[in-house]
Amino acid sequence: MPLHKVIYDTDPGIDDAMALVFQALHPEIDLLGITSVFGNATIDTTTRNALYLAQRFAPGVPVARGAAAPLQCAAPVPLGWIHGDDGLGNIELPEPDHGKLDARPAHRFIVETVRAHPGEVTLLAVGPLTNLALALADDPGIAHRVKEVVIMGGAFGIRGVLGNVTPAAEANVHCDPEAADIVCGAPWKLSIVGLDVTHETVMTNAFLASIRDRGGEPGRFVWDISRHYERFHFESDRIEGIYAHDYSAVAYLLAPHLYETRSGPVRVVTSGIATGQTIQKPSAMHVDAPDWDGRPACAVCVGVDAPAVLNLYESTLCAGA
Template sequence: MAIKVIVDTDTGVDDAMGCALALRSPELDVVAFTSVFGNVSVELTTENTAYLMEMFGRPEIPLARGAGRALVGSPNYSPFVHGDDGVGNAGFEKAKVVKPVRQSAAELTVELARKHPGEITFIALGPLTNLALALAIDPELPKFLPRVVWMGGAAFVPGNVTAVAEADAWHDPEGAQMVLQQAGWRVDMVGLDVTDDTLLDEADLTRLQAGSPQSRYIAAMMPFYMDFYSAKLGRYACAAHSALTVAIVADPAIVTAQEAYPVQVELSGRLTRGMTVVDRRRNNSNGGQPEWKDTPLTNIPTDVDRLRFREMFLSRIEK
């Protein structure tokens, strides 16, 4: 039976890849998309998600617009990474059929979790603001929503927005902290440890350009994104952050190594705000238990089968 998922997304380029993979994965049953600010404004991420749903022939899935800003502070966007429109300045049309439902993203999340208790996995491809707001609406939400898989954070590697903070944690540290401190659900933090070097290159782009209309749609937004990454990588390629996160839910065997640690998010440091702080200490006088014994454990993939992921993504999108 397919896993029911809510895909919460700040649809930029890699997020579009992840949403597309979710729709093309028979292991997953997307029961809703929810949009959030992040790479660009929530108005744009909502529109980008709606157009993607139409491109992939899934207008019947509910789409709920989410938060336009973090719990604390003003939004900061990344047009230099994803383009002014969030999808590589590809010049796509607006969605003609898909419109957001009346509920907010947080309201729809609570509604669906209670409608399908214990059945839904929440895949978060952006800041965790919507899920934090859902918790504020329904503090018992973790009883009904068993698993959160978040594309965010950096456990043992540098950040990508600051020296220590990954973008989606940095966009809303308070929201991330609220979600990570809930003991009632399992949280998987698919961070830069595995996403930053899970790459798609020029040959992969060429393969997508020769595929289906949906494949060519994904390919059209990638050059702008790859130009940004090329300056960092020294070769023409880009990270597939969100697509890897979705792939891990669809095919758990992609994860080849993982650890569980207490994680908290730094909220006030002048240089470290948004850092996902991982406590790797063990108290040997207490049976080797973590020092932060009152902090829930977060599952952190530390290695993945990149070739398995790459072929899974390309073969499913190009058809």
């Protein structure tokens, strides 16, 4: 029986797609909806990809189109060399049925779904946090009705991990730092799965090939879209595989015991050369820090049992093949 009712807020994105397949196949997740946001590609492309993924792997799950740009500036230009010009590794996917798109904008879909299931819905956000910030602006009361918020974003300097788009910032937070600061300051239960643990969790080519060979249609899909992403990782970081970014957020939701966390309020830098930097004041730090003090504590992932996380993904994809 599903234990987690999830709204998946996403900018698909190769690793976003891999995380969606993970959720669709795991028996403990009840996917209530998918909300698109700009980020890895334009909002037109990420919405198309969300529709395609839902129709192929999670039929009947509604998709709502979300924000096309950050709260206070223009949308960034997508980098096709990372996720492909189509956001999914340029593997020539068929066009989905756009008539299946939910009529509500993503933030209203979030508000109305949370209100329909008070205390039950987890918001799993793996792109820029604009939709969540807009939902809070529309109805601040949802912060007390959400069960939990889990985001993939940020970097806190654990083991020297800083940023991946600037020396200070991770991509999802950097895309809309104002929204990220709002989300980190809201009075809901918030956990942050950042580069500090996703860079510790690498899906090697051998691991991905095993999923391809044993995971049936979903496994072959994961392999196909990962080829473009793997080339980017090799060219940028010289690793033979891919970092487990967005699917680590799913793993945390399902198995939080596989992660070590640190508690404390989090702020996001919103201007200057460090825009998008995420900074936590640990709860063990007792000096006055007015910009942090009074904000709710967040759980920041600082350690991970990477082999166990990888086993969870592999066993989920291969279980039904």
